[in-house]
Amino acid sequence: MFNYIVIGSGFAGSVIAERIANVLNEKVLIIEKRNHIGGNCYDYKNKDGIIIHKYGPHLFHTDYKDVFDYLSNFTDWNIYHHKVLAFIDGKKVPIPFNLNSLYIVFPQTLARRIEEKLLKRYPYNSKVPILDLKEENDEDLKFLADYVYQKVFLNYTAKQWGLKPEEIDKEVTARVPVFIGKDDRYFTDRYQAIPIEGYSKIFERMLNHKNIKIMLNTDFKEVINIDFENKKIYFLEQEFKGKLIFTGMIDELFDFKYGYLPYRSLDLRFESLEKEWFQEVATVNYPNDYDFTRITEFKHIHPVNLEKTIILREYPKQYTPNKDIPYYPIFTKENQELYNRYREEIEKFENIILVGRLAEYRYYDMDDVVKRALEVFEEKIK
Structure with missing residues (x-):
């Protein structure tokens, strides 16, 4: 029997399963509803x-x-510095907007x-939010802030989130940066690379362990029943006292x-x-033209x-729900309150641990979710 059951085999679930198997030398079962891991x-x-990245481009970058x-431990890397252009008024422009x-x-x-x-006003290689430029007592800098807001940010964000431009939170728009430099890279993290054989190989190696068993094509509700009233978990109709x-x-x-809980989804057309x-x-972004937000070419x-x-x-x-893939949590006060209601109920269980983008209803980059999974293992499992 297993002392640990993990629902889901993305980075959150796979990292924790690997740590349980290798560090604790305990048996762990992964339940995955798709026909693949990762x-x-x-x-x-x-x-x-x-x-091909089946669910959209994944670019690894971290500090x-x-x-x-x-x-x-699970892959060799190709150094890769991601660059993004935006199609603006018929021209392709480096993003983030720079010199x-x-x-x-x-x-x-x-x-x-x-x-x-x-250059007179800001340090070289600094990122300046457009709100700071708007507050400058200079017409040229205000003009630049308005241009970047209107041409680069506004319509892209409206498309991405299904909002009218006037519905977009002003606090979010204020953080849109202008880069005071000539570095065209999209990310500035210390480590930027792509796994040589792709991401799936990372997961295969991570989970290739005698202590790890995987059930693919399995909805967790087919094998797990949670008794919320008595705070008990049942696996295949037997009480499960592990984590x-x-x-x-x-x-x-x-x-x-x-x-x-609301999400935004994507229609991906290859x-x-x-x-x-x-x-x-x-990647080329199309903020102001067409119904799609961007085009990715995988050979790059x-x-x-x-x-x-x-x-x-x-x-x-x-x-x-039950039809689309949930990609992006929609952050509003109401949605956070709804999430908190669910979370408070889970916290009454001593043996359920939530980790990852969907379980925690927050957006994680890949490195963030790996970091989070490693921390959860150290703090709540080990």
Whole structure:
């Protein structure tokens, strides 16, 4: 029998299962409703040898040395610095908006004048929120802030979250940065890399252990029953007194008794093209044109010498429970209160641990969720 059951095999569940198996030398069962491990990080090689990220692009970047070192036990890396362009008024512009971007979108004299003012006012290689620029007593800097807000941020965010521009929280918009430098990389983290054989291989190696058993194609409700009144867990109709690590949707655990937690989802449309390259970089954002938010070309992420390529267009949409994949939690006061109602009930159980994006109803980058899983193991399991 198992002393530990993990629901879900994304990074949160897989890291904890690996630690239980290796550090504690205990048996652990993973229950996964999909037909593969790896959660939304799952990738695969198509018939032409191109590695495809099935659930959208995943770019690893972190400042956590412990996270990078931990994952390096399961993969070798290709150094990869992600670059993003935005299609603005027919031109492709580096994002985050920087000094190079100035010279692409503005006439040279205006670009030079704004650059000189920025460099006089702010340190080189600093990130300045557009709210700070708006508050400057200078018409050129206010103009720049408005331009970045209108052309780069506003419509992209409206598309992504299904909002009207006027509904977008002013606090969020205030943090949109202008980069006072010429570094076109999207991330500035110390470690930026892509697993050489893809993410799925990380999960395969992580979970390839005699102490780990995996049930694929299994909805946890088929094998686990939770008695909320008496605070007991049953596995295959036998009382389970070990620890249950839950990484799925917290509202699903309760049969949505207080209501559904809202998410945004995505309609992902892949296209194969008979050409070597489609675009200059891995990702091009389309803030103001079309219904999709961005196009990703996977060969930039996992290079392969081929006269074919695969692109992905992402169309954001409302999440429909039991039909769509929940991608992004929608952060509002009401949603947080709803989440807290569910969480408070779980805290009455001594042997249920919540970890991960869906269980904690928060957005985690990959490195954050690995860090979180390692911490949860140390603090609540070990």
